[in-house]
Amino acid sequence: MTDTQHGAGPTPGSFPSLLKKFGARLRRSFAVLRKNPMALLGTLIVFMFLLIAIAGPWIAPYSAFDPFPGQKQQPPSMEHPFGTDNLSRDVFSRVIIGSRDLIALAGLGTLLAVSMGTTLGLAIGYQGGWIDAILMRVFDSLLALPATLLALLLVGSVGASRESVFLVIVVVYIPIVTRVVRSVVLDVKTKSFVEAAKMRGEKYLYILFREIMPSVLPTLVVEASLRFAYAIFLVASLGFLGIGVQPPSPDWGLQVAVARNYWSTAWWMLFFPCAAIATLVVGVNLMSDGLKQLFQVPDLQEQR
Amino acid sequence: MPAKPTELTASDVPVLKVEHLTVSYQIGTGWRDVVRDVSLQIAARQVYGLVGESGSGKSTLALAIMRYLADNGRVTHGEILLDGENLLEKSAVELRHIWGTRMSLVPQDPAASLNPALRIGKQLEEIPRQYGGLTHHEGQQRALDLLRQVRIADPERIVQMYPHQLSGGMQQRVLIAMALSSEPHLLVLDEPTTNLDVTTEAVVLDLFKELIAKRGSATLYVTHNLGVVAQVCDHVAVMYAGEIVEDAGVNALFSQPLHPYTISLMNAVPRLGHKQAPAPEAQLDAARHNVGCVFAQRCPVALDKCFQIEPPAEASGEGRTVKCHRWREIADGSLPMGEIAPSGVNAATADNTLLMTLAEVTKQYNVEQAVVAQLQGREPQSVKAVDHISLMMRRGQTIGLVGESGSGKTTLARVVMGLVETDSGKIELLNADLAPAIQNRPTEVLRQLQMVFQNPDESLNPYLSVGEILRRPLQTLLNYSQTKTEERVIELLRAVRLPDSYVDRLPGELSGGEKQRVAIARAFAAAPDLIIFDEAVSALDVSVEASILELLTTLKETLHTFSGGGPGGRDRRHVSGAIVRDRPQRETSLGTHSSLYRSTAVSDPGS
Numbered sequence: 001m002t003d004t005q006h007g008a009g010p011t012p013g014s015f016p017s018l019l020k021k022f023g024a025r026l027r028r029s030f031a032v033l034r035k036n037p038m039a040l041l042g043t044l045i046v047f048m049f050l051l052i053a054i055a056g057p058w059i060a061p062y063s064a065f066d067p068f069p070g071q072k073q074q075p076p077s078m079e080h081p082f083g084t085d086n087l088s089r090d091v092f093s094r095v096i097i098g099s100r101d102l103i104a105l106a107g108l109g110t111l112l113a114v115s116m117g118t119t120l121g122l123a124i125g126y127q128g129g130w131i132d133a134i135l136m137r138v139f140d141s142l143l144a145l146p147a148t149l150l151a152l153l154l155v156g157s158v159g160a161s162r163e164s165v166f167l168v169i170v171v172v173y174i175p176i177v178t179r180v181v182r183s184v185v186l187d188v189k190t191k192s193f194v195e196a197a198k199m200r201g202e203k204y205l206y207i208l209f210r211e212i213m214p215s216v217l218p219t220l221v222v223e224a225s226l227r228f229a230y231a232i233f234l235v236a237s238l239g240f241l242g243i244g245v246q247p248p249s250p251d252w253g254l255q256v257a258v259a260r261n262y263w264s265t266a267w268w269m270l271f272f273p274c275a276a277i278a279t280l281v282v283g284v285n286l287m288s289d290g291l292k293q294l295f296q297v298p299d300l301q302e303q304r
Numbered sequence: 305m306p307a308k309p310t311e312l313t314a315s316d317v318p319v320l321k322v323e324h325l326t327v328s329y330q331i332g333t334g335w336r337d338v339v340r341d342v343s344l345q346i347a348a349r350q351v352y353g354l355v356g357e358s359g360s361g362k363s364t365l366a367l368a369i370m371r372y373l374a375d376n377g378r379v380t381h382g383e384i385l386l387d388g389e390n391l392l393e394k395s396a397v398e399l400r401h402i403w404g405t406r407m408s409l410v411p412q413d414p415a416a417s418l419n420p421a422l423r424i425g426k427q428l429e430e431i432p433r434q435y436g437g438l439t440h441h442e443g444q445q446r447a448l449d450l451l452r453q454v455r456i457a458d459p460e461r462i463v464q465m466y467p468h469q470l471s472g473g474m475q476q477r478v479l480i481a482m483a484l485s486s487e488p489h490l491l492v493l494d495e496p497t498t499n500l501d502v503t504t505e506a507v508v509l510d511l512f513k514e515l516i517a518k519r520g521s522a523t524l525y526v527t528h529n530l531g532v533v534a535q536v537c538d539h540v541a542v543m544y545a546g547e548i549v550e551d552a553g554v555n556a557l558f559s560q561p562l563h564p565y566t567i568s569l570m571n572a573v574p575r576l577g578h579k580q581a582p583a584p585e586a587q588l589d590a591a592r593h594n595v596g597c598v599f600a601q602r603c604p605v606a607l608d609k610c611f612q613i614e615p616p617a618e619a620s621g622e623g624r625t626v627k628c629h630r631w632r633e634i635a636d637g638s639l640p641m642g643e644i645a646p647s648g649v650n651a652a653t654a655d656n657t658l659l660m661t662l663a664e665v666t667k668q669y670n671v672e673q674a675v676v677a678q679l680q681g682r683e684p685q686s687v688k689a690v691d692h693i694s695l696m697m698r699r700g701q702t703i704g705l706v707g708e709s710g711s712g713k714t715t716l717a718r719v720v721m722g723l724v725e726t727d728s729g730k731i732e733l734l735n736a737d738l739a740p741a742i743q744n745r746p747t748e749v750l751r752q753l754q755m756v757f758q759n760p761d762e763s764l765n766p767y768l769s770v771g772e773i774l775r776r777p778l779q780t781l782l783n784y785s786q787t788k789t790e791e792r793v794i795e796l797l798r799a800v801r802l803p804d805s806y807v808d809r810l811p812g813e814l815s816g817g818e819k820q821r822v823a824i825a826r827a828f829a830a831a832p833d834l835i836i837f838d839e840a841v842s843a844l845d846v847s848v849e850a851s852i853l854e855l856l857t858t859l860k861e862t863l864h865t866f867s868g869g870g871p872g873g874r875d876r877r878h879v880s881g882a883i884v885r886d887r888p889q890r891e892t893s894l895g896t897h898s899s900l901y902r903s904t905a906v907s908d909p910g911s
Contacts, residue, residue, distance in 0.1 A: 192763040195723055196826065198742050200777045201750045214767030 032293050039293075042286025049280050052096055053103040062090040064097035064250045073266040083268035086258070091269060094250035095276050101245055102252055103280075105162065106231035109169030114224045117174045121181025122208045122216070126189050136182070139175035147172045147234060148241075155243045165244045169231050180223045181216055188215045218295040225288035229281045236277050252277050318345035318385075319489050319522035320369065325382035327361070327368045337380070338364045340546045346490070346522040346539075353537030353554070354526045355569070358817035361546040363412075366494050366526045370409050371399055386490060404435040407490040408483035412498055414475035418467035424451075424478055425463025431485045450481040454511060473504030477511070484515065491521045497532065509535055530570060534558055539623075542566045545598040548617075552624030562620055562631040565599045597629070605630060605639060658735065660720075660834060662695040665729035667719050689715040692729070697834070714758070717836045721755050734833070751781040754832040758839040760819035764811040770797075770822050771807035774829055781830040796825040 033040045052059060062068075067088035074084045082091035124132040142150070151168040158164045188194065189212065197211050238244030239253025247254060252273040259269035327339040339361040346352040356362045367373050369384055371391055384391040386407060394402065411417045419427055428450055429443035438446060444463070451459035454477040467475055476496060483491060493512070497505040513536060516523050525537055533540050534554060541551035542565065550563035561567045597603070600610040610629055620626045620635065633639035667690040689712045718724040720731060722742030731738040733752060739745050757763035764773060774793045778784040784792065794804050800821035811819055827835050 191765075192757040192759070193765040195721075196755075196757070196763055196823075197776075198723070199721060199750060199753070199755060200780045200830070201745075201747050202776075202780060210768075211765055214765070217767075 029294055033290055036290050038286050039290025042283045045279060045283025046287050049099060053099045056096050056100050060093040060096040062093045064094045065248055076268055082272045085269050086262055091272055095272050098250035098252045101249060102232060102235050105165050105235050106228060109166050110228045110231045113170045113173035114177050117177025118181050118220060121178040122185055125182035125185030126208060139178060142175045151238055160243045160246060162245055165235055165238055169234060173227050177223060181220060184216045184219050185212055188212050218292050221291045221295050222288050225284055225291055229284040232281055319348050319387060321345040321385040323383040326380045327364055328378060328380045330376040338546050342548050344541055346524060348522050349520045350539060351516055351523045351525055351537045353533040353540040354543060355530060355533055355540060356543035357528060358815040360543040362526045362543045363494055366492050366524060370492055404431055405486050406488055408486055408488040409492045410479050410483045410496045412495040414472060414479050417479055418475060420467055424465055428482055435486060450485050454481045476508060488521055491523045493525045495527055512536055547598050549599060550626045556624055562626045562634050563628050564603050564605055660697045661732045662693055663730045665690055665693045665719060666727050667715055667724060668727055690719060714838050717838050720836060721753060747781060751830045752833040754827040755836040756824050756827045760823050763823050764819055766811050770809050773822060774826055777826060777829040796829055800825045
């Protein structure tokens with residue numbers, strides 16, 4: 001054994017050691033992704049869409065709103081790779097710009113719902129008692145309603161807008177995330193490492209976030225990414241139903257709703273927004289597989 | 305006519321034959337040999353013991369034979385022949401059939417191996433119905449029959465129960481019944497009694513002996529417990545660092561061990577009042593040897609050539625082999641091995657300060673009631689887990705609490721810790737009243753009391769590194785500065801004989817014994833006045849336990865809750881029981897121990 005003199009080596013928590021830790025983590029991430037090509041593919045797809053959403057205005061060849069006079073419903077060509085729509089607009093540009101609202105709404109909505117649901121799930125799962133019982137029954141009754149129906153109710157009461165779509169995602173997903181997190185907490189809190197933490201007088205928050213949270217993380221990450229996939233669906237469906245993002249926004253769901261009327265004469269108007277939705281959702285799902293492996297503790301089969 | 309004393313009779317044809325088997329695990333990006341060039345054979349009716357400390361590769365060997373290796377393990381060399389057929393060439397479908405009909409495993413942890421969602425009867429019927437072609441009714445009869453064979457009282461009731469409703473001993477018996485249900489040719493037992501208390505273990509071992517004699521299966525018995533080996537096995541192989549260093553008939557091995565490692569293992573069986581010379585431990589982390597003897601680094605009598613030339617497996621007698629350059633010297637007594645383990649006298653003495661008093665402590669649990677019964681206004685039934693226990697402890701004392709599983713030992717420990725609140729009674733620590741609930745106890749009191757839990761898999765957070773686990777109590781309970789904390793963490797690791805490099809490891813990367821040592825280090829971290837051990841060493845192997853018990857004798861105040869009792873032998877837990885017997889004044893002043901044992905029948909409450 002090497003004799004460790006005091007002061008030798010970086011102390012934990014210091015900047016170099018954190019950097020080292022982060023580097024190790026990054027290497028491990030790549031190792032996991034390399035072993036799972038489907039997850040790698042999913043991650044690439046998701047990152048591609050993120051890039052498209054962020055750099056949309058610079059990537060899109062034309063405006064998403066201005067028509068090209070005299071070029072109504074042109075099939076895909078060199079000039080318009082995805083063709084033009086019934087109002088002579090470039091579909092390619094509209095698909096690109098349309099990703100911005102969709103991904104922002106679905107992403108931020110999921111993020112908020114997941115962080116609130118996690119906090120709630122940790123707290124009530126650990127606390128238990130009557131608060132837990134009451135809140136879970138309330139959530140159960142919310143979950144009993146189909147998400148779209150709940151969305152219709154909400155939008156009906158606050159009016160159709162971006163904000164209300166955001167609200168719908170948060171309200172619909174908080175109970176789901178809470179329930180998932182709570183179920184893991186119920187299992188973990190009985191473990192004796194939690195008791196050991198109590199025995200050294202750890203604060204409530206330390207126990208929740210440092211002792212219990214890591215065990216929740218693998219489940220949570222998968223849940224969050226699935227939620228994101230469903231949120232994309234939800235935003236698109238609300239747009240399609242006309243109660244989400246309003247025209248003239250190039251929202252994908254909205255485009256599909258309009259293109260439905262022209263599918264026999266202009267299939268490209270329907271195909272490309274649909275393909276975009278499908279690709280993104282499948283990509284997110286593939287990525288979530290790899291994420292789970294990433295956050296799980298390396299549990300070696302130890303020989304005894 | 306040529307003499308043929310060694311010719312095989314029909315029953316001597318080996319059921320299992322393992323030839324030059326090497327098994328590797330993937331660690332990071334490389335592969336590490338965990339079992340190296342192991343050969344063995346087991347005949348029908350033979351019980352073959354495989355002993356070694358944690359990390360010696362004995363469980364891996366057992367799993368490899370069952371073809372149950374995890375994804376990161378693989379057989380890199382050698383053959384495994386069951387009834388002459390090479391198991392390594394079998395497809396997944398064929399293997400399932402073999403598992404169902406010709407070989408079974410009794411695993412170490414019964415709780416983890418039973419499906420919590422299915423009734424016992426259902427799980428027992430599965431194999432006979434799948435592979436024996438029995439009808440539903442016949443399957444049920446078979447399940448009852450199997451339970452009777454493993455001496456479970458009232459099998460009709462047990463088949464209706466779920467695994468969590470049974471005690472550990474009962475669960476293990478159910479698993480044995482399950483393993484026997486296919487009438488296997490080969491039975492692999494992977495530390496089947498390690499998690500059981502002594503009385504249950506004794507019963508289960510008797511059961512094994514009887515069943516094995518009756519069935520005539522070939523049996524591979526993996527254990528770290530030499531006492532069990534002596535009781536059950538015909539032939540023993542001692543494993544060290546992935547190699548079989550010595551194998552011999554059980555009598556030959558115990559009467560004349562030839563390998564220095566075997567000798568140190570036997571010396572490591574703890575004896576009362578003596579400081580142990582712990583068997584030197586395997587540093588699996590240290591650079592793996594490439595040449596020479598695997599044991600050379602730890603061997604007290606190693607020569608230069610032991611580090612350079614790997615000793616061959618030599619036949620040292622009939623049916624026994626040993627891998628040591630110096631076995632001849634050991635055999636003829638010219639190399640005195642007895643002096644390897646110097647003995648000392650237990651220096652721990654009690655002074656008279658009163659540390660803790662329990663007065664009439666009682667805790668009862670209410671049995672869950674059906675809603676209907678509640679509506680009918682029936683009084684909820686309750687079980688007294690701890691019934692008016694009074695007890696005094698002085699500084700420097702070690703008190704053992706002996707009883708079967710279910711007698712309330714753990715509950716009492718948890719009451720003292722404040723994890724469970726008392727119903728009535730009073731606890732005083734250093735003449736000050738102790739709040740019943742842990743959240744009402746000030747930090748100083750928390751520091752004074754610590755506990756080591758039974759199951760290290762659950763008591764260490766799998767997501768926190770060993771360093772973080774050890775740092776935390778220093779920071780919360782002692783307010784140590786960062787540099788001081790780091791020094792102390794290394795000190796603690798060394799005190800429990802773990803290498804410094806373990807600071808960055810996660811619990812999942814340690815073996816069971818190593819995990820428990822981390823848990824013990826954590827309990828000692830803040831220098832508590834009283835430590836409660838809740839069967840903390842019952843899952844460890846002899847050499848590790850010896851080193852931990854030695855560690856404990858250097859500490860001042862400890863309260864052990866042991867399971868124990870029963871006649872002696874080499875079993876280490878009997879020795880733990882002896883620690884209790886060593887202080888008869890405690891036993892008598894316990895006084896109320898009969899009430900402690902009240903809830904379960906106890907075979908020998910006076911031990």
